[in-house]
Amino acid sequence: YGFLPADLPLEILPDPYYNKWEAIVANLQALILSKRLRGIVDRLPVLSTSRLQHPAEWRRAYVLLNFIIHSYIWGGDKPEAIVPPSLSVPFLKICAYLELPPVATYAGTCLWNWKPIFQDEPVDTLDNLSTIVTFTGSLDESWFYLVSVAIEARGAPLIPLMLNAIHAARINDSRAVIECLQTFAERLDELGSLLQRMYQNCDPHVFYHRIRPFLAGGKNMADAGLPDGVLFSDGTGQQPYRKLGGPSNAQSSLIQFFDVVLGVEHRPTGERRPESSAAESNSEQEGQAPPPRHNFIHDMRGYMPGPHRRFLGHVSNVANIRNYVESHKTNRALSIAFDACLAMLRSLRDKHIQLVSRYIIVKSRESRSGSQTRSSSPPPTAPAKNLATATEALKNSHGRKKKLRGTGGTALIPFLKQARDETGEPAVDAWARRVLGNLSGAEGDEGGFAALGKIKEHRDGEVEIVGLAGTWAMDDSEGGICMDRGGGGGSGLLLLVCHSSRVHLSEQQNGVRRSEL
Numbered sequence: 001y002g003f004l005p006a007d008l009p010l011e012i013l014p015d016p017y018y019n020k021w022e023a024i025v026a027n028l029q030a031l032i033l034s035k036r037l038r039g040i041v042d043r044l045p046v047l048s049t050s051r052l053q054h055p056a057e058w059r060r061a062y063v064l065l066n067f068i069i070h071s072y073i074w075g076g077d078k079p080e081a082i083v084p085p086s087l088s089v090p091f092l093k094i095c096a097y098l099e100l101p102p103v104a105t106y107a108g109t110c111l112w113n114w115k116p117i118f119q120d121e122p123v124d125t126l127d128n129l130s131t132i133v134t135f136t137g138s139l140d141e142s143w144f145y146l147v148s149v150a151i152e153a154r155g156a157p158l159i160p161l162m163l164n165a166i167h168a169a170r171i172n173d174s175r176a177v178i179e180c181l182q183t184f185a186e187r188l189d190e191l192g193s194l195l196q197r198m199y200q201n202c203d204p205h206v207f208y209h210r211i212r213p214f215l216a217g218g219k220n221m222a223d224a225g226l227p228d229g230v231l232f233s234d235g236t237g238q239q240p241y242r243k244l245g246g247p248s249n250a251q252s253s254l255i256q257f258f259d260v261v262l263g264v265e266h267r268p269t270g271e272r273r274p275e276s277s278a279a280e281s282n283s284e285q286e287g288q289a290p291p292p293r294h295n296f297i298h299d300m301r302g303y304m305p306g307p308h309r310r311f312l313g314h315v316s317n318v319a320n321i322r323n324y325v326e327s328h329k330t331n332r333a334l335s336i337a338f339d340a341c342l343a344m345l346r347s348l349r350d351k352h353i354q355l356v357s358r359y360i361i362v363k364s365r366e367s368r369s370g371s372q373t374r375s376s377s378p379p380p381t382a383p384a385k386n387l388a389t390a391t392e393a394l395k396n397s398h399g400r401k402k403k404l405r406g407t408g409g410t411a412l413i414p415f416l417k418q419a420r421d422e423t424g425e426p427a428v429d430a431w432a433r434r435v436l437g438n439l440s441g442a443e444g445d446e447g448g449f450a451a452l453g454k455i456k457e458h459r460d461g462e463v464e465i466v467g468l469a470g471t472w473a474m475d476d477s478e479g480g481i482c483m484d485r486g487g488g489g490g491s492g493l494l495l496l497v498c499h500s501s502r503v504h505l506s507e508q509q510n511g512v513r514r515s516e517l
Contacts, residue, residue, distance in 0.1 A: 001123065002156025003253045003308055004149070008119070009112045010060040011132055015051050020044060021064045028067060029137040032075040041072050044086035049093045058097050059112045065091045066108040067133050070246075074214050077384045079225040081218075081241070088232035088239070099306025102232055103217050103244040106251035107305050110148040124153035126197060135214040136206075143201040144211060148249065151194050155254050158187055162261040162321075169324035174334055177324065181337035188258075188344035192351050199358075208363035213386035217246035224386055249352065250300040250419075253308040258345055259297070260315050262338075263322030263426045266297045269415045273425060296415055325428050339432035342424055346436060349420035356416060 012022055024031065024040065031037040052058050069087050073079050083091075088102075095102045113132050114123075121128045129149055131142040165180035218229035220243075229243035249255065259266070267273070301309045325331075325338040424436025 001153045002159050004111055004114075004123075004152050004156065005056065005059065007054075007056050008116070009063070009114060009132060010056050011115060013052075013057060013060050013064075015057075017051050018047060018061065018064075021047070021061070021068070024068055025064050025133055028071060028133070028135065032071055032135065035076060037068075037071055037075050038080065041068065041086060042084055044084075046086050046089045049090050049097075052094075058094060061090070062094050062098055062100070063108050063112050063133055065094065066104045067135060070104050070214050071135060073226075073230060074216065074386055079221075079386065081226055081228060082231045082233055085233050085235045089234050092232060092234070099309070101244050101303055102242065103230075103303075104215060104247050105303045106148070106247045106249065107303075107308075109215070109247050110145050111152065111305075113145060114149045122153075124150060124156070126150045126194070136210050138206060138210065140202045140206040141211045144198070144207060147194060147198050147202075148252070151191050152252070152254055154194060155187065155191055158184055159254075159257060161187075162257075163315075165321055166261065166315075166318055169320050174328060174331055177321065178333050178337045181321075181334075181341050185337070185340040185344045188341065188348055192344070192348045195348065195351050195355070198355055202359075204359045204363055207359050212360070213384075215246045216386070217244045219243040219245045245300075245303065248300060248303075250297050251303045253304050253312060256297065256301065256312055257315065259423075260312060260319050261321055262341055262345065263319065264342075264345070264423050265425070266295045266419055266422050268295045269418055271295075273422075297419060322426050322428075329428060335428045335432075339427045339429050339436075342427050343432070343436060346420060346423040349416070349423055353413075353416050353420060356413070361413065 024037070028037075031040060049058075049061070052061055065087055069083055069091060072083060072087065073081070092102055098107075100107065115130050115132055116123045117128050117130055123129060126143075126146055129146045131145050134141045134145075161180050161183060165177050165184075168174075168176035168180065213224075216224060218226050218241075221227075221229070228241040231241045232239055258264075301312060304312075321338070325334055328334055421437075424433070427433040427436050
């Protein structure tokens with residue numbers, strides 16, 4: 001199952017020596033709500049990690065302390081910046097063994113925190129998955145993690161598929177490359193449908209106010225009450241404060257694998273694509289992936305388990321598909337198949353932005369609006385200070401808006417929009433480059449090409465989700481992609497080479513098909 005562990009995650013550590021950790025996690029929700037957790041943790045003994053044997057036991061220990069530590073930090077009326085030695089000493093050793101930073105990660109909350117309902121049935125469906133540990137005990141939190149687990153499991157076959165495509169490109173087997181890319185695009189569409197199932201059982205209000213605060217790290221969290229980050233005390237007084245990001249989907253090795261094999265290059269947030277690289281879409285050195293850049297997505301590899309991080313590095317050294325397609329532009333089927341993959345990966349990121357808009361952007365504005373309404377009559381008790389309540393003060397001393405931060409500490413919407421837009425940049429066909437470069441529909445964009453997309457984005461970061469049936473013009477001399485998204489549960493992608501002056505885009509929403517010519 002790809003980046004999911006080969007052995008099922010343990011539901012309990014076999015050695016009774018660690019029963020105190022297991023007991024705290026088994027009663028985590030009650031301890032948080034009754035505000036007893038910190039007192040119990042402060043009285044814990046410092047347990048040794050020498051009795052952890054199998055890698056699965058180390059992963060289970062990481063998950064346990066991962067949840068206990070973040071509950072300790074964020075589970076009170078105000079955050080606690082100093083983690084006591086009873087947690088810090090074993091946690092630092094466990095993180096060193098697993099090659100992870102001392103903070104909650106995507107691996108600890110998703111990859112190693114699930115179990116099948118029926119062990120003899122596939123785990124690439126949400127119908128057969130359950131979580132092991134949560135902060136809140138809610139279905140909403142469980143579902144939030146499980147959607148990612150299902151995507152990892154469903155996307156796992158794409159890893160050997162695209163490694164085969166790299167090999168096929170190396171031996172100049174264009175037919176095999178085309179077949180791999182077509183299958184890749186279809187499966188990406190399935191992953192997008194899985195992502196949209198988030199809406200079924202994860203309520204935005206519950207996520208924003210109850211779940212998300214526990215997932216915050218210590219990076220850029222001054223407004224949430226951690227100006228210096230988190231200190232893991234080992235009793236020596238020599239440990240520094242650490243500013244680390246919390247769990248983020250950017251830590252998914254699967255999604256980064258997609259970028260690597262397709263040659264998608266990400267830049268630091270806010271940095272525009274250089275004119276020279278836009279003009280020179282073809283690399284002079286065939287067979288090499290774009291050089292790594294210092295950016296948030298690349299930095300997130302440091303939050304991945306060591307083997308996953310090294311695997312992505314190896315794939316980056318051999319990735320050749322984009323350059324192979326660039327050197328075979330006369331093969332229309334190859335170009336269209338490659339550009340379809342970019343379109344579907346971009347569509348997946350579009351769906352993620354829609355989720356973020358509904359679960360975070362909208363809820364943060366509701367929180368600020370509610371704060372202004374309550375300002376005239378202060379509440380009898382002050383609300384807890386955390387990532388959710390920090391949005392009520394998203395203005396600096398000069399009255400300017402501050403950027404909304406994700407749990408990973410980055411400026412949320414600018415990062416997501418730029419990552420989405422960069423996904424379409426490697427497109428080979430000139431027409432595809434124009435379409436994928438205009439799908440965002442940013443307000444105020446200029447140019448002779450129609451802006452298309454499901455999302456209307458405003459310059460202040462607001463994302464408006466709209467249904468759209470649109471048209472666009474195309475030069476008679478260029479081919480193109482005609483996207484037909486419709487059907488019951490999915491958004492199937494139909495690719496056609498078009499040589500007319502108009503292209504048809506139709507979309508079905510809520511059972512109603514709308515289209516224009």
